[in-house]
Structures are given as structure tokens and as C-alpha cells.
Amino acid sequence: MNTxxxxxxxxxxxVLQPSVAPNQQAMAQRQPFVxxxxxxxxxxxxxxxxxxxxxxxxxxxxxxxVLNEQVALKTLLPQFAQDKTVVERFYNEARIARQLSHxxxxxxxxxxxxxxxxxxSMEFLQGKSLRSFLEDRNTFQPLSIRQKLLIIDQIxxxxxxxx
Numbered sequence: 001m002n003t004x005x006x007x008x009x010x011x012x013x014x015v016l017q018p019s020v021a022p023n024q025q026a027m028a029q030r031q032p033f034v035x036x037x038x039x040x041x042x043x044x045x046x047x048x049x050x051x052x053x054x055x056x057x058x059x060x061x062x063x064x065x066v067l068n069e070q071v072a073l074k075t076l077l078p079q080f081a082q083d084k085t086v087v088e089r090f091y092n093e094a095r096i097a098r099q100l101s102h103x104x105x106x107x108x109x110x111x112x113x114x115x116x117x118x119x120x121s122m123e124f125l126q127g128k129s130l131r132s133f134l135e136d137r138n139t140f141q142p143l144s145i146r147q148k149l150l151i152i153d154q155i156x157x158x159x160x161x162x163x
Contacts, residue, residue, distance in 0.1 A: 033077050041073065045065070059073065067109065074122065075118065087118065104155070
């Protein structure tokens, strides 16, 4: 039983949200959903920081207390959790990736739901995403043909393996 003032559920370890008035609740729904550093998800993943956001979710660098290592936690925003098609696609991505083992495909560890957080945990790769790498490039100094072919070759190798 949780007593008033507790910020963590004594049963599952999830962070408890304080009750809010209806007008505060409407404001909270407009705010983007963000896990905070130190917050624990599924009594297993301690949030270290936000890595990136997309239109439907976010990726966090977390410490996995079971594996005792840093992993990436891909989350689905709560407003998409009501859409069965989106949820099925989210879990299907994890189920398929879980079966793959290739140097150019990130390794998936776990999928689940904790409170309002639907997640996929996967290996954490240090560095920039391809998108960031390309966006950070000086527009006056394009990639060489060799660099472009190297990137395309790696993408094609992963796609060939997956399909």
C-alpha cells in the first residue's frame, strides 16, 4: 500500500504521478512525455539521459540493472499506445529484430510495458546516427564517392541479411 507523499510504487517500483486538477491535466497532456534522469522503468532500467526524439517516441540511454550495462530504451509516446496498429508495428519491429544477429543491425534485448511506458531495450551504440552525421556535414564539402559507397554497402548488407 502506498502512503501519501510516496513518489515510487512500493509494489512495482514505478514512479507515481501526483493527482492534478482537470485544467492541469489538460496542460500536462500538451507537454511532451519525457522520462527524467534517475527514473526507473520496469523496476530494471535507470534513465541516464535522452538520446533523441521522434514523432512517435524517444530513445534513452539507460542502465540495465539486470545486465549491469548501458542499453538504449526506445519508448512509444503514451498517446500512440491507444492505436492498435501503431502498437502492433512497435512490437513487431522488436520481435523481428530480436531474431537477427548482424554487425549492422542493433541487437534487441527486451520488449515490454511498464505503467504508461511501452519500450524496446537494445544495445547502446556510442556515436552519431547516420542522420546526424549527414546533417552535420559541411554542405560545401560533400561526401566522396568512396564514403557514399561505404555507407550504402553497410545499409545493403543489413537489409540483405534481414530479408
